[in-house]
Amino acid sequence: MSHSLAISRRQSALLLLPAAIFFTAFFLLPMLRLFFISASGQLGWSAYLAIVSDANYFRALWTTLAVAAVTTLLTLVISAISGVFLQRHAFPGRALLVSALTLPLAFPGVVVGFMVIMLAGRQGLIGEVFALFGGERPVFAYSLAGLCMGYVYFSIPRTILTIMAAAEKLDPRLEEAARSLGGSPWHVVRDVILPGLRPAFVSSGAICFATAVGAFGTAFTLATRIEVLPMLIYTEFTLSANIAMAAALSFSLGAVAWLALALARSAAGATVAAAG
Amino acid sequence: MKHGKLLLSLQFAFTLAVCAFLVVPVVMSILAGLTVNYFVGLQSGLTLRWVFEVWDAYRDTLFLSLGLALACLALTLLLGVPLAYLLARSRGRLARAIEELLMLPVAVPGLATALGLIVAYGGFAGFRTSAAFILVGHVLFTLPFMVRSVLAVLSVIDLPTLEEGAASLGAGFWQRFRDIVLPNCRNGILAGALMVVTLSVGEFNMTWLLHTPFTKTLPVGLADAYASLRLEIGSAYTLIFFLLITPLLLTLQVLARPRRQSFAAPDNTIENAS
Numbered sequence: 001m002s003h004s005l006a007i008s009r010r011q012s013a014l015l016l017l018p019a020a021i022f023f024t025a026f027f028l029l030p031m032l033r034l035f036f037i038s039a040s041g042q043l044g045w046s047a048y049l050a051i052v053s054d055a056n057y058f059r060a061l062w063t064t065l066a067v068a069a070v071t072t073l074l075t076l077v078i079s080a081i082s083g084v085f086l087q088r089h090a091f092p093g094r095a096l097l098v099s100a101l102t103l104p105l106a107f108p109g110v111v112v113g114f115m116v117i118m119l120a121g122r123q124g125l126i127g128e129v130f131a132l133f134g135g136e137r138p139v140f141a142y143s144l145a146g147l148c149m150g151y152v153y154f155s156i157p158r159t160i161l162t163i164m165a166a167a168e169k170l171d172p173r174l175e176e177a178a179r180s181l182g183g184s185p186w187h188v189v190r191d192v193i194l195p196g197l198r199p200a201f202v203s204s205g206a207i208c209f210a211t212a213v214g215a216f217g218t219a220f221t222l223a224t225r226i227e228v229l230p231m232l233i234y235t236e237f238t239l240s241a242n243i244a245m246a247a248a249l250s251f252s253l254g255a256v257a258w259l260a261l262a263l264a265r266s267a268a269g270a271t272v273a274a275a276g
Numbered sequence: 277m278k279h280g281k282l283l284l285s286l287q288f289a290f291t292l293a294v295c296a297f298l299v300v301p302v303v304m305s306i307l308a309g310l311t312v313n314y315f316v317g318l319q320s321g322l323t324l325r326w327v328f329e330v331w332d333a334y335r336d337t338l339f340l341s342l343g344l345a346l347a348c349l350a351l352t353l354l355l356g357v358p359l360a361y362l363l364a365r366s367r368g369r370l371a372r373a374i375e376e377l378l379m380l381p382v383a384v385p386g387l388a389t390a391l392g393l394i395v396a397y398g399g400f401a402g403f404r405t406s407a408a409f410i411l412v413g414h415v416l417f418t419l420p421f422m423v424r425s426v427l428a429v430l431s432v433i434d435l436p437t438l439e440e441g442a443a444s445l446g447a448g449f450w451q452r453f454r455d456i457v458l459p460n461c462r463n464g465i466l467a468g469a470l471m472v473v474t475l476s477v478g479e480f481n482m483t484w485l486l487h488t489p490f491t492k493t494l495p496v497g498l499a500d501a502y503a504s505l506r507l508e509i510g511s512a513y514t515l516i517f518f519l520l521i522t523p524l525l526l527t528l529q530v531l532a533r534p535r536r537q538s539f540a541a542p543d544n545t546i547e548n549a550s
């Protein structure tokens with residue numbers, strides 16, 4: 001029986017080939033080309049060293065990593081509090097709340113940037129509120145804080161979904177046991193809930209980090225002055241026509257993003273499927 | 277227990293605040309797109325003037341984005357569904373490696389993928405200046421979502437039993453693929469299709485480098501409008517984008533709810549509707 005079901009070589013080739021040809025022609029080969037071009041500048045292969053030795057590039061690298069780290073931390077804390085709460089408690093309007101929280105799921109970076117301008121721009125809501133109380137209008141949309149806010153805005157929806165799914169699988173008996181043994185709510189959170197959510201934190205945190213490292217649209221909308229790596233790549237390529245350096249920076253950026261995802265996968269094991 | 281109640285109210289208030297953080301700017305931008313003068317405020321009156329202005333100047337971007345999304349969907353179906361089936365049938369190390377490889381264009385920043393395409397194919401002027409150049413990038417970026425979505429469904433249904441049944445009745449390989457596999461992963465295909473269309477319509481990171489002045493997509497037009505036009509027009513443009521993307525997202529949310537898996541033959545009503 002199983003013999004009749006086996007896929008022949010020809011059949012697997014027919015199933016695989018369309019995707020394989022497309023992927024090779026438009027991703028693998030271009031990337032290979034880009035890799036060699038990254039060493040074709042004046043610096044040769046040491047273009048990769050320049051990322052660490054050149055003060056400008058190095059600062060941009062650190063800024064990018066710092067923004068991504070802060071974004072990840074904020075997103076995880078916010079999503080954990082709201083996600084666990086929403087998973088645990090049924091109340092009228094809950095479904096609506098969950099819908100609203102996941103609505104920005106597919107906003108492109110440029111739109112997220114515009115949302116930040118709406119909140120913290122020159123005519124933004126936060127400024128209005130401060131002005132109402134007679135204070136000075138804070139305008140931070142066009143700074144690193146604004147960028148961070150945009151990335152958090154972008155990351156909350158998918159992180160909340162992952163954490164809600166993980167919270168659903170937590171065993172409530174463990175919490176009851178902890179409580180019956182006299183654990184305070186804080187102890188239950190620290191020793192039972194947080195460890196249970198760890199795999200979800202790791203996987204969604206990695207996606208959050210990788211997205212914040214590589215995203216371009218939000219920074220582009222907010223300001224060309226924000227010196228994060230994706231913006232630097234863009235200016236190297238378009239303004240300085242330094243394709244070799246842009247390529248080297250792209251590969252380094254890609255490596256950081258990929259590494260974050262790969263580390264998370266090996267840390268979380270096969271128990272957590274990466275969220276789409 | 278009083279302590280617990282306070283904690284609960286705090287959590288509830290916090291969740292409401294997060295929700296406001298996400299929703300308030302959306303509402304503000306919608307209102308701004310419909311206000312005569314945003315600086316003066318709502319008392320300046322409501323108008324559709326900005327929406328019409330955007331429609332006149334930028335409707336091409338909307339149609340290009342929709343066309344690209346549909347072409348992207350067709351290609352990801354053609355390339356992705358057969359691949360997902362192959363991966364579901366052969367869960368070996370090679371299959372895992374292929375799955376991993378496919379995810380690279382998602383993991384790697386869009387700027388890098390776009391640069392790769394430009395250095396490799398930028399010299400072919402006819403290709404470089406056409407919308408197909410953007411399409412290629414979108415397919416690379418969305419293909420893994422289609423494959424994963426179909427694969428997720430295929431790996432929970434009992435494919436071997438179904439296929440054995442069909443084979444014992446004399447169905448050949450391609451007939452089984454068409455009559456057994458495809459109908460059974462319909463949910464996965466549907467979810468994947470919505471994901472692909474949504475992502476393609478919103479893609480900016482790659483598209484910004486791949487586009488030309490004659491191939492501007494909706495997000496590219498948005499970036500243009502934000503950078504150079506008055507706030508009301510940027511907002512009205514965003515409003516049009518919301519109108520396009522919200523139905524897609526809401527359908528995705530409905531589909532994301534726990535789906536029933538059935539072995540039953542697809543009922544004819546749905547079959548005919550699709």
